[in-house]
Amino acid sequence: MTFFSYQHGRLCAENSDLSQLAHQYGTPLYVYSRAALEAHYRAFDEAFSGVAHQVCYAVKANSNLAVLNVLARLGAGFDIVSGGELARVLAAGGDASKVVFSGLGKQDAEIATALEAGIACFNVESAAELERIHRVAVSLGKQAPVSLRVNPDVDAQTHPYISTGLKENKFGIAIDEALAVYQHAASLSGLNVIGIDCHIGSQLTSTTPFADALDRVLAMIDTLAQHGIVIEHLDIGGGLGVRYRDETPPTPAEYAQALLGKLQGRTLTVYLEPGRAIAANAGILLTKVEFLKPTNYKNFAIIDAAMNDLIRPSLYGAWMDIIPVQPHTDIDKQRYDVVGAVCETGDFLGKDRDLALRAGDLLAVCGAGAYGFVMSSNYNTRGRAAEIMVDGDKSYVIRRRETIADLLALESVLP
């Protein structure tokens, strides 16, 4: 089902006309669909319904409180990577006992807050971090539930910046060192070893790397059992890709099917950490064409969104579809670079796009619900975009547009 679709020649979010939303709330504007978020979450939950499982949405993909709240109401758990993300989950009504804490630089205060909140598990990324979690837990008179994030040395076949499961990547504990670290963990009184975790990268479009990683992790679980260390839960991470252009990623059901067969005969609770597959295609970035700038060499469409609003094209060369909100039938398409007003040549949202455009037109950048607003910045002292959520025939502001006064309020001159 598509949640952003043309109805009577106008692009709509669910049933709301996006040109009306742009008029009401201004641009650039992030627009999310509640129905899409819910459908994407449920697809994972249902795909794994045959086994004990917990879907822990990866908060980093889109951490707006309203987005987290919509998912929390469905029973979602959350994968966090900072104390800030934990605060968001709790503020959004999330259940701390369904939270897993990933990330390779957890600080004392973050560990303490997570222990006090009673999270489900720490996904530990190094021997040094293990010592730190033990020390903080002992100082609070607690035992920290832990998994080790093992690095299986599997090529996720994705962009090198978002591949995490190769031995040269900074993430996780090399799988051939994991037994020794597990044995040490089991000897520390401040830790309760309950699980194993693995996340090999993001925007994966085939099940093969997931299956290869799972084989290695299951072999590790068996080795641990031989050494008397019993693993209760298996966290398979996130990383399932979405279609931005012509990719054909597996559906959550196909992904589950590729993995669940390997788990037969085992009593393991499966945790999963999808982010992008839930949020990306639940959102678009609405932007207005400020000027058309034809040159002898190229045509530019200068829009009111820029790399500070959506950095994926600039950072990864990511291709994101850019479509007109109200397509013209009376002018021909021309080839444009769709660029922002930031003073960087790398500031573009799309290159060589064939579009029929006039100044003032609205465009929608598709697939912007994940790693969009969360990666935005104030570069060039640009206030960040507003975010709204469409819910049936209603829409709500879920983060107001930043004003220049907001930005200046954080700073001061010397006395």
Ligand SMILES: Cc1ncc(COP(=O)(O)O)c(C=O)c1O
């Ligand atoms: C540990 C961990 N879990 C989950 C995710 C979510 O990944 P994705 O948005 O690709 O599902 C990430 C990001 O890649 C991650 O680093």
Ligand SMILES: N[C@@H](CCCC[NH3+])C(=O)O
């Ligand atoms: N920010 C990346 C994904 C990062 C995944 C986080 N581990 C993207 O937009 O594709």
